[in-house]
Amino acid sequence: MANKKGRAILFPGSFDPPTLGHLDLIRRAAGFFDKVYVGVLINPYKKSLFSVEERVILLNRIAKDIPQVEVVSFGGLLIDACRSLGVSHILRGLRDAGDFEAEVKVAQGLKVLDPALETVFLGTDARYAFLSSSMVREVASGGGDVTAFLPDGLAAEVAAKYASREQ
Numbered sequence: 520m521a522n523k524k525g526r527a528i529l530f531p532g533s534f535d536p537p538t539l540g541h542l543d544l545i546r547r548a549a550g551f552f553d554k555v556y557v558g559v560l561i562n563p564y565k566k567s568l569f570s571v572e573e574r575v576i577l578l579n580r581i582a583k584d585i586p587q588v589e590v591v592s593f594g595g596l597l598i599d600a601c602r603s604l605g606v607s608h609i610l611r612g613l614r615d616a617g618d619f620e621a622e623v624k625v626a627q628g629l630k631v632l633d634p635a636l637e638t639v640f641l642g643t644d645a646r647y648a649f650l651s652s653s654m655v656r657e658v659a660s661g662g663g664d665v666t667a668f669l670p671d672g673l674a675a676e677v678a679a680k681y682a683s684r685e686q
């Protein structure tokens with residue numbers, strides 16, 4: 520389905536925090552979709568480092584040079600978010616066999632719920648194959664430097680977040 524802005528895809532995730540792996544996927548998807556919605560999932564049951572609003576701000580900042588990108592947040596069902604945005608493609612990244620196993624099952628389930636939905640998988644860039652938001656949080660929570668894992672400026676945000684928690 521094309522929305523009014525052309526071929527559009529939704530990249531849903533937690534992005535807590537967004538990493539260089541996420542940014543690489545967003546940039547690559549923008550190479551072949553007219554519109555890339557980056558959707559921060561509102562999950563009241565999952566404790567997060569950054570609030571949903573903060574993650575939207577961070578994603579807007581790191582993707583500001585990619586005109587196709589629009590950052591949104593959504594709660595509830597992914598298929599409902601796709602319908603309201605007018606997209607029929609979902610973007611997910613694959614780092615390893617674990618991602619593959621989990622993501623293909625989700626994509627198959629989504630297809631049962633809405634046969635028009637296609638999940639597009641992009642394999643990770645080898646530089647980021649090991650990289651996850653949870654790993655970044657783990658390193659940063661121990662006081663480690665996460666600059667090499669994050670888009671410019673975000674390491675300071677992450678460090679500040681942990682510092683404010685300690686007070």
Ligand code: ADP
Nearest residue numbers: 531532533534540541611612613643647650651
């Ligand atoms: P979720 O909680 O939905 O998995 P994440 O923010 O952890 O949210 O990840 C969102 C998407 O980004 C997932 O499809 C994940 O596989 C992908 N992703 C995360 N890190 C990387 C990376 N380093 N390389 C490629 N894809 C990644």
